[in-house]
Amino acid sequence: MLEISHLSKTYTSGFLGNRRVDAVKDVSFQIHSGEIFGLIGESGSGKTTLTRMIGGFLKPSSGEITFEGKNLVKANAREWHQLRQQIQFVFQHPQLTFHPRRNIYFACAEPIRLYHLDRHISEKDMIRHMLRRVGISEDQWHKYPHEISGGQAQRIAIARALSLNPKLLICDEPTSMLDVSVQAQILRLLLRANEKYHVAMLFISHDLDVIRAVCQRVAVMHKGEIVETGTIEEVFGNPKHEYTKKLLSAHMEV
Amino acid sequence: MRRQRKKIVNRKNYILYIGIVLSAVIVLVTIFAPFLAPCDPTKMELSQKFIAPCREFIFGTDHLGRDIFSRVIEGSRVSLSVAATVVFFSAALGVSLGMISGYMGGTADMLIMRVVDVLLAFPTIIFALALSTMMGTGQTNLIVAITCIQWTRYARIARGEALMLKHAEYVEAARSIGNSTVQILGKYIFPNVISKIIILASLDIGTIILYCASLSFLGLGAQPPSPDWGVMISEGKDYMQYAPWMALFPGLAIAFCALAFNMLGDGLRDLLDPRLKEVVRTD
Amino acid sequence: MEKLLEIKNLDVAFLMGNEHVPVLNQISFDIYENEVLAIVGETGCGKSVTGSAILHLLPENAVTDGEIYYKNQEILKLSEEKFRKFRGREIASVPQSPSTSLDPMMVVGEQVAECVTGGYRQKKADRENIQTRIWDIFSHLKLPGERKICHAYPCQLSGGMSQRVLISMGVIAEPRLLIVDEPTKAVDWILRKEVVNVLRQMKDEMECGMMLITHDFGAASQIADRIGVMYCGQMVEIGKADEILNKPKHPYTKGLIDALPSRGFHVMEGFMPSFSELSAGCRFAPRCSRCLERCRRHIPEMYEDGNGRQVRCFLFEESGVAYRSPCIEEAVFNA
Numbered sequence: 035m036l037e038i039s040h041l042s043k044t045y046t047s048g049f050l051g052n053r054r055v056d057a058v059k060d061v062s063f064q065i066h067s068g069e070i071f072g073l074i075g076e077s078g079s080g081k082t083t084l085t086r087m088i089g090g091f092l093k094p095s096s097g098e099i100t101f102e103g104k105n106l107v108k109a110n111a112r113e114w115h116q117l118r119q120q121i122q123f124v125f126q127h128p129q130l131t132f133h134p135r136r137n138i139y140f141a142c143a144e145p146i147r148l149y150h151l152d153r154h155i156s157e158k159d160m161i162r163h164m165l166r167r168v169g170i171s172e173d174q175w176h177k178y179p180h181e182i183s184g185g186q187a188q189r190i191a192i193a194r195a196l197s198l199n200p201k202l203l204i205c206d207e208p209t210s211m212l213d214v215s216v217q218a219q220i221l222r223l224l225l226r227a228n229e230k231y232h233v234a235m236l237f238i239s240h241d242l243d244v245i246r247a248v249c250q251r252v253a254v255m256h257k258g259e260i261v262e263t264g265t266i267e268e269v270f271g272n273p274k275h276e277y278t279k280k281l282l283s284a285h286m287e288v
Numbered sequence: 289m290r291r292q293r294k295k296i297v298n299r300k301n302y303i304l305y306i307g308i309v310l311s312a313v314i315v316l317v318t319i320f321a322p323f324l325a326p327c328d329p330t331k332m333e334l335s336q337k338f339i340a341p342c343r344e345f346i347f348g349t350d351h352l353g354r355d356i357f358s359r360v361i362e363g364s365r366v367s368l369s370v371a372a373t374v375v376f377f378s379a380a381l382g383v384s385l386g387m388i389s390g391y392m393g394g395t396a397d398m399l400i401m402r403v404v405d406v407l408l409a410f411p412t413i414i415f416a417l418a419l420s421t422m423m424g425t426g427q428t429n430l431i432v433a434i435t436c437i438q439w440t441r442y443a444r445i446a447r448g449e450a451l452m453l454k455h456a457e458y459v460e461a462a463r464s465i466g467n468s469t470v471q472i473l474g475k476y477i478f479p480n481v482i483s484k485i486i487i488l489a490s491l492d493i494g495t496i497i498l499y500c501a502s503l504s505f506l507g508l509g510a511q512p513p514s515p516d517w518g519v520m521i522s523e524g525k526d527y528m529q530y531a532p533w534m535a536l537f538p539g540l541a542i543a544f545c546a547l548a549f550n551m552l553g554d555g556l557r558d559l560l561d562p563r564l565k566e567v568v569r570t571d
Numbered sequence: 572m573e574k575l576l577e578i579k580n581l582d583v584a585f586l587m588g589n590e591h592v593p594v595l596n597q598i599s600f601d602i603y604e605n606e607v608l609a610i611v612g613e614t615g616c617g618k619s620v621t622g623s624a625i626l627h628l629l630p631e632n633a634v635t636d637g638e639i640y641y642k643n644q645e646i647l648k649l650s651e652e653k654f655r656k657f658r659g660r661e662i663a664s665v666p667q668s669p670s671t672s673l674d675p676m677m678v679v680g681e682q683v684a685e686c687v688t689g690g691y692r693q694k695k696a697d698r699e700n701i702q703t704r705i706w707d708i709f710s711h712l713k714l715p716g717e718r719k720i721c722h723a724y725p726c727q728l729s730g731g732m733s734q735r736v737l738i739s740m741g742v743i744a745e746p747r748l749l750i751v752d753e754p755t756k757a758v759d760w761i762l763r764k765e766v767v768n769v770l771r772q773m774k775d776e777m778e779c780g781m782m783l784i785t786h787d788f789g790a791a792s793q794i795a796d797r798i799g800v801m802y803c804g805q806m807v808e809i810g811k812a813d814e815i816l817n818k819p820k821h822p823y824t825k826g827l828i829d830a831l832p833s834r835g836f837h838v839m840e841g842f843m844p845s846f847s848e849l850s851a852g853c854r855f856a857p858r859c860s861r862c863l864e865r866c867r868r869h870i871p872e873m874y875e876d877g878n879g880r881q882v883r884c885f886l887f888e889e890s891g892v893a894y895r896s897p898c899i900e901e902a903v904f905n906a
Contacts, residue, residue: 089464091463149466183843195465213786215613221836241760242760247836288834
């Protein structure tokens with residue numbers, strides 16, 4: 035469904051652009067529909083640059099991103115408006131995902147207003163329904179992002195992303211800022227969405243335990259390059275690349 | 289149970305309160321100027337020239353026998369309306385160009401910021417002098433001249449804010465749920481810019497009143513019969529020796545306005561700038 | 572073993588406007604010499620506040636009650652003046668987030684030296700003395716190129732290196748007690764391992780007690796001798812590390828450990844309530860699957876089983892005896 039081939043992003047800096055940094059270097063992988071694809075990498079390995087290119091926030095230096103046969107690199111603003119409905123994001127810092135001066139209701143109403151989803155049922159009913167799915171009651175509607183906990187904010191962010199019925203959900207470290215018990219709740223929510231609506235996911239994390247518990251296939255990213263790709267069993271059971279081995283040896287048994 | 293209570297420091301924003309009161313006084317005086325002025329500010333009574341401040345003419349009279357008190361009050365209208373117009377237009381221009389420049393980046397940013405750099409290289413007064421000489425004197429030209437320089441300050445602030453927010457997670461999240469660039473600028477960037485702009489605008493009113501008094505003093509702004517503070521000081525300087533009140537009172541009025549609006553701006557900054565707010569950590 | 576630090580019935584509340592928000596309630600625990608005690612809990616449970624209370628670093632609107640003894644001397648109510656000789660020398664702390672805790676405009680060698688000199692100018696001999704000690708600690712912590720690194724600015728260091736610089740700032744004055752706040756928060760997998768190794772090495776080599784504030788069970792299991800679990804401003808369970816991890820008694824501890832991805836990922840429902848909306852009884856009762864009728868009305872006490880294992884849960888009432896004086900009811904504290 036999503037195919038990334040030979041994608042690179044190079045930042046140039048300095049006088050006449052003579053200093054070059056390869057944030058993402060020749061990255062290729064595919065995500066099939068309905069699958070959860072894990073991406074492992076430490077901070078600074080280029081994961082975020084990669085997601086920003088898939089989301090169209092950043093132009094790649096070279097390479098192709100194809101989503102259901104459409105070339106995302108060449109898509110114009112109007113095509114993107116339609117594509118955004120199908121590719122949704124869950125970000126790392128749940129409380130920072132929302133407009134700090136607007137309440138939860140506004141945040142949830144926005145996708146409905148932008149895509150005119152309230153043709154059959156009213157906006158209020160839709161929001162009630164979508165927030166109830168993630169266990170947020172009506173008395174939270176008029177709270178501001180800083181008044182709710184990280185776990186609640188992440189649930190709302192997921193509910194909002196799912197309200198557009200996306201085909202692909204890009205989760206950029208969705209639980210790294212959350213506590214263990216909340217992390218389990220959020221991951222269960224994502225797994226249920228995957229089961230029920232067959233949403234494919236690109237799940238980015240540096241926590242190998244989480245990746246192992248959630249994903250079917252996984253890619254390991256190191257310094258902008260993908261060093262290893264395979265199923266969970268292959269990569270975790272029989273790591274080939276030095277970096278993957280090092281990563282696995284850093285595991286701490288509880 | 290013994291309990292240790294520590295006094296919570298509660299800084300009252302006195303500067304803001306004083307600023308609000310003083311600015312309100314100025315605005316009220318401006319609005320009700322015709323009712324407050326005891327005489328017609330342009331009526332000449334040559335028999336009554338150079339009267340020192342007394343009970344009848346509390347600020348005295350000038351070389352043409354006009355009541356200085358009435359002229360100072362009437363002059364506030366000229367000064368304040370010029371200042372307000374300049375601030376409004378420069379903020380509107382500066383904010384829109386600055387937000388576009390910061391959010392879009394690339395060529396638009398380059399072009400706008402180079403223009404800003406060039407304009408900022410001129411001292412305001414010199415640039416306004418040059419422009420007024422080119423376009424001729426008069427109030428409209430004065431407004432245009434000062435606006436041409438003043439908008440750059442707003443543009444820089446708006447650009448900085450837009451640049452900072454451009455990569456904020458919530459702005460990217462807003463884009464990801466389908467907001468267009470215009471919607472992002474209006475809904476997400478503008479509300480954050482405006483609080484900074486209000487501070488700058490209130491500080492600016494004082495500065496602009498000074499600028500336009502200076503330019504009028506040099507004969508480039510309002511023309512003599514109209515009761516402008518700068519013009520009044522300019523006229524008064526010739527009689528400094530035996531009628532110092534002619535220049536003194538309009539000068540005090542300018543100082544008072546500058547002070548009032550600066551206090552308002554400072555107070556607003558303390559109120560609106562989140563960095564100065566006390567943060568209570570609970571964990 | 573000697574008791575190094577003893578906390579008895581510590582209460583901390585914050586004055587927010589006219590409201591009195593209780594945060595810590597009846598916290599009691601000891602740290603022995605050369606022991607690592609990990610305080611584990613979720614964000615907002617008050618574990619960092621506990622650390623700040625020991626170090627007298629609470630914000631101005633905090634109200635404290637209870638006793639903290641350091642080597643049998645009361646320190647909670649000491650004046651700032653008198654406490655200063657403890658902070659840094661006897662009790663030191665390693666703050667969280669290495670990226671923001673170092674002064675970006677000062678070379679790191681100087682920042683570490685400042686912890687001993689207090690910023691005063693020293694004689695040349697003393698300066699050289701301190702310099703060699705810094706090199707010593709840096710090479711101990713395996714900071715590469717330890718001599719050069721003294722002249723580096725924080726922005727030139729990697730995350731792991733600045734974390735180690737922070738640790739050396741904590742240990743340079745040879746404190747007896749080190750409070751380490753969230754050393755593994757928001758660091759990635761390999762760095763986390765490195766930090767844990769450094770802390771483990773310190774535990775073996777430096778003879779000091781350590782209080783490790785963390786929400787990372789993995790890191791705690793590697794370093795800690797004992798673990799205390801906090802929930803909503805109360806200590807709910809405390810005991811030997813492997814006992815807590817493998818045989819948790821309190822339903823909250825059990826839920827927390829079962830929620831770990833490597834322990835089966837079982838979901839514990841609900842959220843931790845905020846401090847202003849606490850229920851009357853046991854604070855965990857609304858989320859507890861084994862909640863009894865009395866749990867909703869009374870706060871359980873800490874029950875001890877004789878081996879130093881304490882649990883704040885009525886389910887373990889028979890197996891242990893009430894540990895300390897009965898808990899003061901919420902209503903009294905709020906009055």
